[in-house]
Amino acid sequence: MMYAEIIGWGKCAPPAILTNNDIATFMDTSDEWIVSRTGIKQRHISHVPCSELARVATERAISCSGIDAKDIDLIIFGSNTPNEMVPNCASKIVNAVGATNATGFDLNSACTSFLYALNVGTDMIKAGSIKTAVVIGMEKTSRLMDWGKRDSAILFGDGGGAVVLQATEKELGLIDAKLNLVPNTREMLSLPGFGMDMADEDYKTYYSSLNFDGQEIFKHAVRGMQEACNDLLSRTGVTQDEIELFVPHQANRRIIETLAKRMKFDLDKVVICVDKYANTSAGTIPLALCDALEEGRITAGMTMLTASFGAGLTCGAGLIKWGERTKPLEDSEAELPPCNQTALEIIQPSIDSAKKHYESK
Template sequence: MPPSQPSNSSFPAINGARYAAITGWGKCLPPAVLSNADLATFIDTDDDWITSRTGMKERRVAHVQCTDMAHIAALRALAAAGRTAQDLDLIIFGSCTGDTVVPTCASRVQDLLGAKGIASLDLNTACTSGLYALSVASSMIKTGSAKRVLVIGAEKPSALMDWTNRNVAVLFGDGAAALIVEGSEQEQGLMAESLGCYAEARDSLAVHNYGTAYTNMCPTSITSWDFDGQDIFKRAVKGMVKASHDVLNKLNLGVEDIDTLVPHQANSRIIDAVGKKLGVPADKVFVNVERYGNMSAATVMIALCEAIEEGKVKPGANILLPAFGAGLTWNSHFIRWGERVEPLGYSDAELPACKKTALEIIAPRLEAQRKHAQSEQASSDKTDNQQQNKNNKPVEELA
């Protein structure tokens, strides 16, 4: 066949929206509460030790899957935006603790919502996943690749937690949040962001026995964590402050132009350090770490939902959202809020009733980890004894 002849006509221009506005928001918090006093029943800690180092008093533990929480948050966000699932053309699911790798978690949320035939994808940059997903959604709307996007940040770290490790067991909680992002010609939404990663420090925060790198995989109840708190603190503060200054410089704004700072709720020390280094007054910094701990990708999005609910976000407000996560990823997002701070509607969707306490939910995992630790110790003791016996033998027996 002869090659096709070039057409005289050009491809049609694809025009996206000028801005990507947040029109709906919703959160889902599982009802089971794990308090500092609860933690003290099985690890060497107490309320004073945890509170003085983290600012945390309690966190939530899910009795359902990560996508179940995401589904409820999504329904609430859709109601707040006055939309239905049929109005969506893309779902982005940000998480590092999703139910499954294959199939995607986004596809399960899509199925639960009944959103037929639209695009959906998972995104994992650890604690920054929800905000990185917001960047992708905003860019796709502005380029015309999407019109209305459901952005989700959902996590269930309790399912991967090493409950025998005090350094991490006290820090994390479960939860989910969702945002509806859609095109607008009004100056609102994500105005600028700065993203980055200190990859040279990726081993500072790592979960082992979770992924295909572990060919002799243990059950996921035996995951272990590497957590270099000092390195994470320094790099987290540095990354969030740098990204925030980058964003403000892009927009020719100063710190005084920030109405509300909603930082990643990793712990109170990091929150305080970021606020002070940026020069943001404490009364402009939204904090809910005491109630929920660090919910990874859901953290900032849930904090944003609560800031709106508590009247901390006014019409036209300038909001700065800095965060960091394993990798070590970091970001800061600058949002100009629209004129509406009240939801257009409400959803009565709820999680199934929880019949267990938080301690009862985590008990099987904790027991498996204890048995594994005992087995490892017994194996180590046996090896040591064999070596000691060998060392004690006469020289002629070793010849």
């Protein structure tokens, strides 16, 4: 039987940082209020399209793996925030990194996009369809934020990462996954009137505003991830004590801590980086993986559990067996174009749009 080892990894967080104090300059909030409720201290704001963030993360992952881009068979771009609806964003990344023998497609399952894409890429390798794949989780959520809504605007940030998968006969990589959809929860987290539904809207007056039912999302997120984790562990015969590292979706520190407590994981076994990046949606798990590797928290042969949830409401869990290598084979020179604006300056047009929208109501 074939498996799909993670042989390369790379992240990209844009340089402009928006602190809680920055947000407090135009919104009725404070650093203390945000940190106490979410654990978030800052978020990165991108000056470039999502595809450019993905290009950098992918090039870094390729360098880390030591392979040639021409050896890649498939690139899966997991995201809610592609540059455009048509063509897919994956094709842009395929061209940008020189993966001339690869095909590619986008996958949108909200915040669970990376986990779902990792499962798809792994299964294609297990089936023998391909040998090498890149799986990306990347977002530019700041472009869609309603900066007049405190409950949701404070939560999100830009960035993400990518991993390289390669066929192996060793039992490594994503060993198994449990993916779920919670019935009748679509409206709890949604961006209405977008996509083809916008055909019924006045394009000139359309205003992007996220529907976000925080209390219900919290409840379903914790329950959904816990059930997915327990089902997966039961199916694979792995006990909770055998899990050496837990890498959950970084939506909110309260959610992470509540889930860890229910799963009986000590926090020193849990990767938490939501304070640095906020919720980067599909980007949180690859960012957390890269940070854990940089910090030396992932060791050869480690058994890991990951879990995620997102709009839909979708949720899932994945059991990962790490390989021997925890250091990049090659350093990458991939970088974003220079940023000449502060985070506040980048989002100022959106802040002005929010102000105008709410003043007209």
